[in-house]
Amino acid sequence: SQTIHQWPATLVQPVGSPLSLECTVEGTSNPNLYWYRQAAGRGLQLLFYSVGIGQISSEVPQNLSASRPQDRQFILSSKKLLLSDSGFYLCAWSEQGTGELFFGEGSRLTVL
Amino acid sequence: TQLLEQSPQFLSIQEGENLTVYCNSSSVFSSLQWYRQEPGEGPVLLVTVVTGGEVKKLKRLTFQFGDARKDSSLHITAAQPGDTGLYLCAGSHPSGTYKYIFGTGTRLKVLA
Numbered sequence: 697s698q699t700i701h702q703w704p705a706t707l708v709q710p711v712g713s714p715l716s717l718e719c720t721v722e723g724t725s726n727p728n729l730y731w732y733r734q735a736a737g738r739g740l741q742l743l744f745y746s747v748g749i750g751q752i753s754s755e756v757p758q759n760l761s762a763s764r765p766q767d768r769q770f771i772l773s774s775k776k777l778l779l780s781d782s783g784f785y786l787c788a789w790s791e792q793g794t795g796e797l798f799f800g801e802g803s804r805l806t807v808l
Numbered sequence: 809t810q811l812l813e814q815s816p817q818f819l820s821i822q823e824g825e826n827l828t829v830y831c832n833s834s835s836v837f838s839s840l841q842w843y844r845q846e847p848g849e850g851p852v853l854l855v856t857v858v859t860g861g862e863v864k865k866l867k868r869l870t871f872q873f874g875d876a877r878k879d880s881s882l883h884i885t886a887a888q889p890g891d892t893g894l895y896l897c898a899g900s901h902p903s904g905t906y907k908y909i910f911g912t913g914t915r916l917k918v919l920a
Contacts, residue, residue, distance in 0.1 A: 728906050730908065732910070737894065737913070737915055738912065738913050739812075739814075739896060739910045739911055739912045739913040740851070740896065740898075740910040741910075742907065742908065742909055742910075745906060745907060745908075747906055753907070755907070786850050786851075788850070790906075790908070792906075795838075795839050795841055795856060795898070795899065795900050795908060796841060796853050796856055797841070797843075797851075797853065797898070797908060798853070799850025799851055799852075800850055801849065801850060802848065802849065802850050804848075
């Protein structure tokens with residue numbers, strides 16, 4: 697069966713520090729991969745999505761970036777965090793051609 | 809501007825009551841998904857509706873896709889405290905097949 701894991705689950709970072717969130721999927725190949733951010737109790741904002749290795753589509757211009765170095769690995773990064781980067785970050789995958797997303801456990805980022 | 813608007817934003821009801829949550833858009837979607845999310849976790853897929861006018865039932869939950877595929881509704885019969893959570897609709901953005909966007913969310917609280 698397919699599984700998705702993202703880490704770390706929680707982190708507190710100072711303004712201006714770098715960020716790296718990692719996500720891996722097991723049990724499937726060539727998945728579509730997604731990073732979303734969620735404000736408290738609200739809907740999900742699509743940040744990046746990828747349909748293949750090295751293929752990244754960015755939805756929101758900001759100081760975040762994403763990379764897909766391997767088929768089932770998706771990384772969210774920042775060189776310098778801003779206060780506004782605080783939030784709940786969710787990684788998700790879907791099979792090519794379906795609209796059904798499967799989410800990781802989430803990473804809560806607090807920037808101080 | 810949100811492409812998928814949900815209403816109501818918040819809903820607090822007593823156990824045993826019925827409720828309906830709406831997901832509306834001015835755009836046509838090839839399919840819509842409904843998810844439920846609990847605090848600190850990723851959303852979990854409940855259902856996918858594909859055909860205009862389609863009705864799907866999942867125990868006490870009834871999902872409907874509008875005839876024009878621009879809107880959807882979720883009806884819960886005899887709500888229970890276990891139904892408490894954030895309900896999200898989602899769909900493939902009209903501009904991109906793999907670009908999945910989410911609605912604004914409806915936070916439901918069912919009181920015992």
